[in-house]
Amino acid sequence: MATKPIETRQTIELPDHTQLPDRDNNFVKNFQEHPQSILLTESITPILEIIHPDHHYCIGQDSDIYWRLTDPIERGVVAPDWFYVPNVPPTLKGKPRRSYVLWQEMISPLIVIEFVSGDGSEEQDKTPWEGKFWLYETVIHAGYYAIYEVELARVQVYQLSANHYELIEPNERGHYPIAEMGVELGIWKGIYQNLELPWLRWWDSQGNLLLMGHELAEQERQAKELAEQMAIEERQARESVEQRLLELEQRLREAGL
Template identity: 30%
Template sequence: MLQTDPPRSPKDYLPTMYDLPSENPEEPGLPDEFHLLQPRLLAETFLPPDYLSEDTFTGSDLNLYYDVRHTGWYERPDWFGVVGISRLYEQRDLRLSYVTWQEGVDPMVVVELLSPGTEREDLGQTLRDVDQPPTKWEVYERILRIPYYIVFNRYNDELQVFRLEGGSYHIFEATPPRFWFEELRLGLGLWEGTYQGIERHWLRWFDALGNWIPTPLERQVDLVEQERQRTEEERQRSERLIAQLRSLGIEPDL
């Protein structure tokens, strides 16, 4: 390809999400129920206060293309969050995949839900042949330089958070396992509760006051409860007023 002056942007000549495959039918296995529910809870509670909802994007089991030299290479995180980007691709379309050279913004945080078959890869304990694509750990740490990489083992509720420091990931220690991410002004921790009818430990975002961020359903329930309480308080005030009038010998016109 001839060099132009000024150089063309990669967005102008590299493949877009419309050109790249969004799934590989030859990949073994499908997400189990936990891999469906846990990312949904993360997405529902991922509300960075410095960004509007239309300026954040979360992906789950979505192809993440990362290398302009090898446009077919991708990872498929269980969940990732991006801030400072339109919820819709080019503000008009649902994403088929996330193509970093087209988007111009890399994820801020990635979550992998550890499975027995992926444990070594998720924790950066695998090596690759020189003619093979980089490992998941290498992509997140050295290529995309994602600030926070999170691994959660649902079998023993072990939560590991790695923070990018000096070009490499370092374990982020916290006891109890509640981690604060200053760039997002959000925290992530283990919440013991019921989601979608299932009671267990879940990964969930919390705010600066340490409060778990409610899901849309929880917010709706809270609004209904607030309205019920308001109606009950009005009823009690009316009953007290009626009692006061009657004590004065006045029969209220009901």
């Protein structure tokens, strides 16, 4: 009696971040986008260090998120201008990520942010399997999706609710609370890296602007100068009082009192 050949089941090895391209042929659209990403990252880092004492989080800046294995590979990737993923290690096997591979780590970004460089249609595109809005809402499941338009000095923030994005209304300060991070997102008009623009920035839940390193240094410098000026004025006031007392004592002695 002939024996049947033993069937073997082939194991498919999915590629990880080291085996996938680290760019999707996109490029930074203007001189404002890179500073904007730095501004968001640097100012939020102290908050994230408190939220994650184990340092388990990652931030992507114009970095790829692979959400589906496709042929060609570029059809299964999207590159938000900025995103934050909680509760994942900052490196993988000691190496910085080349991309964020959703099927490998299984944790969705808490927030993704897109900087509008055209008319905004790309960021609002809900075309199934292609549009950014659809991908973030339906496949990637980012908890929040922010669309920032520097030319209109505005940001629209959507929150995922029952697998659908709902537009958030701003609070009394004109900011959009991101409750899980204990912060608010909004527009700040000022100068950063020699550009005076309506920048996208973070505030704490009490409405205090989260400062950059140079802003903190300037704040400390001004506080030091103020303290020094107050000390000088206090010393001058004390010396003035002491001088008047000496003059009064002199007049009393001269009057024989």
